[in-house]
Amino acid sequence: MDSSRTIGGQSPDVDGFNTTDGDALATQQWKSRDFSHSENLDLHLECVRQEPDNIDNIDKASYFDLFEWNSPIDSKKKLTLFPKWHLPLKVAAALTLFIFIYTFIREVLHPYVMRSRNEFYRIPVLVVNKVLPVVSITLLSLVYLPGILAAVLQLYRGTKYQRFPRWLDTWMLRRKQFGLLSFFFGVMHALYSLSYPMRRSYRYRLLNWAFQQVKENKENAWIEHDVWRMEIYVCLGILSLAILAVLAVVSIPTIASSLSWREFIFIQSKMGYIALFLCTAHAFVFAWDKWVDVNQFIWYTPPSFMLAVILPVIALVCKAILLLPCLNKRVQKIRCGWESKQENGNKRVMYHF
Template sequence: MSEEVKPDSVLLCSVNTATVPRHELLCIFGTGDLGRSLGQRLLQCGYKVVYGSRRPGGCGPLPQGTQAMNHEAAAQHAHLIFICVHREHYDFLEPLAPQLKGKVLVDVSNNLKKNMYTDSNAEYLQRLIPGAHVVKAFNTLSAWALQNGPADANRQVYLCGNNAEAKQAVTETATKLGFSILDRGSLSAARELEDFPLQLFPGWRLPIRLTIGLTASFFFYLLLREVIYSYIVQQKDMSFRIMVSLANKVFPIVSLILLSLCYLPGIIAAFLQLYRGTKYKRFPDWLDRWMLCRKQLGLLALAFASLHVLYTLILSFRYYVRYRLAAHTISQIRENKTSPFDTTIAWRTDTYYSMGILGFGFYLLLGISSLPSVSNALSWREFSFIQSKLGYITLFFCTFHTYLYGWDRFLYPSTYKWFSPPGYMLSLVVPTVVLVLKLLLLLPCVDRSLTRIRQGWERTDPEEESTKSLLR
């Protein structure tokens, strides 16, 4: 055993620290899940690891090849120390200030909620140990992510600190672990980094609220038309249709509208650039936020389209459908009637199903291409082609599918129960507007002007041009 190992330490495996370079021997304060996962990952990447613990002999199972000792002894063995303990337990570090002077302390802690303290954990640690160099890093990674490596988790590690050399040491360690580094500047950015793990779908709030609003609105609208109207006017109890029939009308309606809302902001932005004659003016804040959440809107639209497909597949197994089919067949037999084959209806239904299948197939392609692992493997032109060109084709197929569903129903007065249009007609408003506006943008004269503007050309105001001429 090396002479450097203290008598109050526990040796889990022979570690000759005298022969290990300082930068390859790392220390971890804390033997919890995160500390053990981090130590295991460091061992796999060729580092030697020592643990600092309050109870070196009773800290539980640690990765094979590591050494556990008290905090004071562990701090003397490494220049870079990971602080894997919660803020409320930082008090034990203050007596260790002489041993920690000049060392790099990597704070990986997080809080249970935002604004628990007036300052960040890393800034508090820096005040507690002023002679050390505190770097905030690795706090956005879970124990699972560290244990399984960057192949199954986010490859990005955020860090911040006041000392450039300390940040460089942490950067080299993170890079060797297989992660990429994003430097957020000085230690004052630590509060922002500590808030990252506490965020709950920040980019999904607006899309989810919009989806819930649309779903609830169309559900109650169709409930009024399909169930309440039948009960009051026709004296029929159609409440059983709520679970499947009503849901299978709400899902495609919401899905089509959400898909349209993915492409409507891009069209508005294009007309805004044409109106302004330049691309260098900022879009309004509401349009900017709308464009930033298009991916989330598309994924929610895909989820509702998938539910529509699943609900459609079970229609033939429903008791109500089988009962109506059997009653219709028996009625024809009793009356000795035969329904003639209608080629028009056959073409309509086959085209209706084909458009639905093609639309959902392209839907899936759009969803798959939005995955980070797939989009990172695509060039910008490939990604743009799938999301833009194929996206509009998807919208066209789904819109045409809905038009074929309605067919000529809009001509019959019985369709407008309580003078209200059916749900499918309302769902066609936004996608039809989007497709018509897109066709206008594809006109050669319009497309040519828009392309020039997006390449940097600016339309000059006549008054401004005359002023420039006079100044010359």
């Protein structure tokens, strides 16, 4: 929810992919205007086009084509490519680069330096597939953290009629883009995971495992807890990706406009947190007992799945705290227009001066 809706609206905060765009609102308001004298449309358009330098003609005209009319002022403005995606793409690129270098050092460089093993073949698939889920779940956390910060700020101020800081306002307006990027990285992670059996290196490794089993005279290589771990975390991954797909589809303006406000809140907020919880559980089950395995801490660095769950756990814990009745009721009252006594006192003092 952007700051304009926070200040003037009575609706609760929606922490999801789809945030109302100011440009879209302006366009919708323009289209909803009741224009009179529509039969003189061609005449008004011709009047504006004949004297484009006189901006006052726009006010005299009942209607002008928003897409065909070229303002001399707007023509001087430099058009930017996907301006709303600049910040999310920069954050996603920085995260991807950092996690890739981190994983490369652990998975490729360490075996080469310590044991002279050539593991560079792991870069195109295995290393990349360890980067994708970390970036995906981190970006998903960035969708819901600004809503939590906004709620905390409103609790602290005791009112909703104060603007958020510029950085928080910008962050909240980019939640949709963060969510779509999270879904993109999640889909890529699923596709990379499905490609594992098709890799030649995987087939060779299966043959080596089979030969090792015959050499050790083992008739059954079944490991119960490992089987359960795989089944559970694959199930959680599929469920979380399915919910993310629903959130991504609902973020399409035509789909969002067909939903009621209550339906929109439920999908983007409630289902969004369910998706974040399932993704976090997916990471925890994948780790299983590796949390206490000393061998996982290569060169004294924690494994990547530990880095992946930091922000999601913070977001989920903070959301759980805000759902406590003593805090949740106060937040809802503030968002419905209620103000604390201290804030009312401050307003009286300012009015007196």
